[in-house]
Amino acid sequence: MTAPFVGAVVEPHRARARLPRAHLATLCEGHFPHDPIVPGAYVAGLMAELAAMLPAVRDSQRALAAVERCTFLAPLRPADDVFFTVATPAGSTEGVTIDAQVHAGAVCVARGRLRFA
Amino acid sequence: MTFPDPATVLRHRPPAVLVRSVLDFSGERLACSSSDDGVWPWPRLLEGGAQTAGLLAGAQADGLAHDAVIADYRDVRVLAAAYTGGVTFRAVLERRVMRFWRCRIEAHGADGRPLLTALVTLAPVPRPAESP
Numbered sequence: 001m002t003a004p005f006v007g008a009v010v011e012p013h014r015a016r017a018r019l020p021r022a023h024l025a026t027l028c029e030g031h032f033p034h035d036p037i038v039p040g041a042y043v044a045g046l047m048a049e050l051a052a053m054l055p056a057v058r059d060s061q062r063a064l065a066a067v068e069r070c071t072f073l074a075p076l077r078p079a080d081d082v083f084f085t086v087a088t089p090a091g092s093t094e095g096v097t098i099d100a101q102v103h104a105g106a107v108c109v110a111r112g113r114l115r116f117a
Numbered sequence: 118m119t120f121p122d123p124a125t126v127l128r129h130r131p132p133a134v135l136v137r138s139v140l141d142f143s144g145e146r147l148a149c150s151s152s153d154d155g156v157w158p159w160p161r162l163l164e165g166g167a168q169t170a171g172l173l174a175g176a177q178a179d180g181l182a183h184d185a186v187i188a189d190y191r192d193v194r195v196l197a198a199a200y201t202g203g204v205t206f207r208a209v210l211e212r213r214v215m216r217f218w219r220c221r222i223e224a225h226g227a228d229g230r231p232l233l234t235a236l237v238t239l240a241p242v243p244r245p246a247e248s249p
Contacts (some may be wrong), residue, residue: 030133039133040187041167045160064159067193067235075186 003049005084010053014087017050024078038076043110047100051086051114056096062116068097070112074104081105118142123149123172128183135165136172136206147173151204157224158199162233163190166222169206170237174218177210181218185239188217193235203227216241 005017028036048064051057076082086100096117102110120142127134136149149169151157157165167187174181207223217240224233 028133030130032128032133033130037186039160039164039167040190041160041164044163044190044193045158063198064195066195067190069189069191070193071189072187 003046005050008050008053010055012055014085015050015053016083016085019046019082019084021078021080021082024076024082028078036077038078040070040072040110043072043076043102044070044112044114046084047086047098047102047110047112048114050084051098051100051116054086054088054096054098056088057098057116060096060116062096064114065117066115068113068115070100070110072110074107074109076102076104076109079104118144120147120172120176123168126172126175126183127168129168134168135161136168139172140205142176145173145210146207147176148205148207151206154201154203154227156199156201157204157232159195159197159233162197162200162204162224163193163222163235165204165206166208166224166233166235167237167239170208170218170220170222171239173208173210173220174239177218181216181239181241184242185218186242188238188240191236191238193233195233197226197230197232200226200232204232211236 008017083103098114100112120139123136137152141148205225208220211219219238
């Protein structure tokens with residue numbers, strides 16, 4: 001599964017990208033027929049894909065070891081304004097820890113912390 | 118103990134249905150086979166485990182309705198980035214806090230190898246009447 005992120009801006013400690021509505025709709029097939037919601041597990045996977053673009057992960061060729069937590073604050077439905085943001089928190093030492101957020105418009109619908117090692 | 122066919126219980130529909138049949142059910146534990154023996158990237162393993170947990174929580178006395186949602190995942194250990202083949206999903210009830218149910222979930226390959234472990238918290242869908 002490779003996410004077709006659009007307009008990715010990758011900085012040394014932060015990355016941000018939009019995910020197109022069509023891809024989000026594909027992830028919702030059958031989930032659910034009358035109320036499409038992106039499965040939370042796939043949201044976590046997308047966080048990890050964007051995190052892997054960060055230089056700290058990409059350049060060290062680290063692999064995802066764990067999703068320490070991923071909390072869902074609201075359902076994520078297909079839309080044109082869904083943005084994923086990942087950042088390296090200050091002071092992370094063991095492996096590489098990445099914080100992630102997903103926004104639909106102005107609303108934060110999910111946030112998580114991932115660890116690469 | 119008997120358990121209904123997952124396809125009749127889950128509100129998921131293909132291709133989102135990731136469990137096929139119940140292998141074992143003992144009240145607080147449930148094991149299910151996977152829907153197919155294709156490629157399983159780790160997010161798909163996690164979703165299959167969550168579906169198994171949802172079935173288990175729904176089977177409890179005063180359990181969750183089958184339109185429950187995922188509140189969070191914790192301590193997801195990705196032991197294989199992807200796997201090809203049949204998968205067994207296991208869910209065990211760990212605790213209940215008010216109307217939230219937490220389960221430990223595991224995904225194992227056909228050879229028994231652990232592929233992923235996690236904790237998942239399931240929550241009821243908020244109803245309009247419950248809004249403050």
